[in-house]
Amino acid sequence: MALFEENKKGFFGKLSQRIGDAIMGRPELDEDFMDELEEILITSDIGMDTTMKIMEKLRAYIKENKLGNPEDIKEALAKVIAELMDKGERNKLNSETPLVILMIGINGGGKTTSIAKIGHKLRSEGKTVLLGAADTFRAAAGEQLEIWGQRIGVNTIKHQEGADPSAVIYDAIQSAKAKKMDVLICDTAGRLQTKKNLMNELEKMNKIISREFPEAARETLLVLDATTGKNAVSQAKEFGEVADITGVVLTKLDGTARGGIAITIADEFDLPIKFIGVGEKMEDLKEFDPLEFAGGIFSE
Numbered sequence: 001m002a003l004f005e006e007n008k009k010g011f012f013g014k015l016s017q018r019i020g021d022a023i024m025g026r027p028e029l030d031e032d033f034m035d036e037l038e039e040i041l042i043t044s045d046i047g048m049d050t051t052m053k054i055m056e057k058l059r060a061y062i063k064e065n066k067l068g069n070p071e072d073i074k075e076a077l078a079k080v081i082a083e084l085m086d087k088g089e090r091n092k093l094n095s096e097t098p099l100v101i102l103m104i105g106i107n108g109g110g111k112t113t114s115i116a117k118i119g120h121k122l123r124s125e126g127k128t129v130l131l132g133a134a135d136t137f138r139a140a141a142g143e144q145l146e147i148w149g150q151r152i153g154v155n156t157i158k159h160q161e162g163a164d165p166s167a168v169i170y171d172a173i174q175s176a177k178a179k180k181m182d183v184l185i186c187d188t189a190g191r192l193q194t195k196k197n198l199m200n201e202l203e204k205m206n207k208i209i210s211r212e213f214p215e216a217a218r219e220t221l222l223v224l225d226a227t228t229g230k231n232a233v234s235q236a237k238e239f240g241e242v243a244d245i246t247g248v249v250l251t252k253l254d255g256t257a258r259g260g261i262a263i264t265i266a267d268e269f270d271l272p273i274k275f276i277g278v279g280e281k282m283e284d285l286k287e288f289d290p291l292e293f294a295g296g297i298f299s300e
Contacts, residue, residue, distance in 0.1 A: 132172030
């Protein structure tokens, strides 16, 4: 599981070690072990409801496959987690073009760098990309996005600070259409404390996209910081109330994160994880693979 090599000391290493310690010296699967496993999952940022679901499915799997060796629990648990997170084609970014991607999420969660990394990935696949700096309320957000755009070799449409975000979207769409761009990626304001304003803003943006670019496929990606743990769950809930989220980008899934939050978000909100950030480099934003993610927990 090369994808998670740099994370061995993070979520995967810690969870694997804790489960390994619980298995050590146990001749058989018993109720004490199952109780200990349940506690390990809950304290790995996997929510209570999701943990209960995992344990229920795990017990059924153990019974169906007549498992008795504690070592067998690793593969069984990986299969159960992968099944819970597998949303089929929804785990993949829409491959149709033209495509408009609205990026949402709180400031500081890695939204701007995720935009650059997705843009870089799409460019490496041969697609043409344009950025729209519609977070006009955060100081220097447009300039920051423009700098990232220059680094990956794409143009950015921006207005002055405090401008109407929807006006930026409008101009970005006109530019994308005129230049026949494959993908338009739009930054948006990350202000949950003014939820009603954010809702109105996103609604206005979506109306403009529908009116001016009806032929475009759509994605609305929520960027969440894995290191914030349960706060990421709260953000998924809050943003889910103001936007029709099509997928999640989980950032900073490195040595400091207890990545169980990815499992909770995929299960509790039925949201597909589309990308995970495992480092700082452009190439460190990876397409999410449920089997690889779950298998990475116990890979040697």
